[in-house]
Amino acid sequence: MKKLISLILLGLIAVVILFGLIQLIPYGKNHTNPPVLAEPNWDSPQTRELAKRACFDCHSNETVWPWYTNIAPVSWLAYNDTISGRKELNFSEWTSGRQKDLNELVSTIEKGEMPPFIYVIQHPQAKLSPAEKQALIDGLQKSLR
Numbered sequence: 001m002k003k004l005i006s007l008i009l010l011g012l013i014a015v016v017i018l019f020g021l022i023q024l025i026p027y028g029k030n031h032t033n034p035p036v037l038a039e040p041n042w043d044s045p046q047t048r049e050l051a052k053r054a055c056f057d058c059h060s061n062e063t064v065w066p067w068y069t070n071i072a073p074v075s076w077l078a079y080n081d082t083i084s085g086r087k088e089l090n091f092s093e094w095t096s097g098r099q100k101d102l103n104e105l106v107s108t109i110e111k112g113e114m115p116p117f118i119y120v121i122q123h124p125q126a127k128l129s130p131a132e133k134q135a136l137i138d139g140l141q142k143s144l145r
């Protein structure tokens with residue numbers, strides 16, 4: 001019994017040490033947002049507001065980095081999502097020729113692929129009702145055409 005308890009304790013200590021060590025890895029710590037260069041010609045403030053709620057954390061230079069995005073391994077995931085999301089589509093660098101084909105954009109929203117499921121669990125405000133989804137799609141179609 002004593003042996004088992006010491007083993008469990010050792011295991012816990014190892015986990016704590018490992019958790020501490022991964023905090024030293026520099027990857028994902030740079031949370032400086034690049035400047036906002038140019039946005040789409042939004043058809044209404046409502047369209048921008050919906051996009052901001054559901055897409056901007058990963059597809060703009062206005063990413064909000066909550067405290068837990070400083071803690072590995074969450075920091076790695078948040079950083080990777082933001083960097084690869086911006087590469088695909090960046091509402092803050094609209095003139096840079098990075099914009100995705102409008103149909104593809106709309107279909108990711110219709111199919112519920114974007115915003116990603118895992119993200120919505122942590123960010124309930126990013127969850128769009130069916131009416132809001134439709135409003136965002138209509139608004140994007142007018143704004144990005």
Ligand code: HEC
Nearest residue numbers: 054055058081084085088089100104105108114115116119
């Ligand atoms: C949690 C971060 C995150 C959020 C929020 C998010 N995306 Fe993405 N998105 C990504 C990442 C990462 C990629 C690139 C890799 C991939 O395809 O999964 C991507 C890719 C895309 C693509 C390229 C096609 C594709 O599927 O690869 C489109 C279009 C897109 N997102 C639209 C949106 C729209 C519209 C919203 C808001 C309704 C949104 N995204 C919200 C992270 C995000």
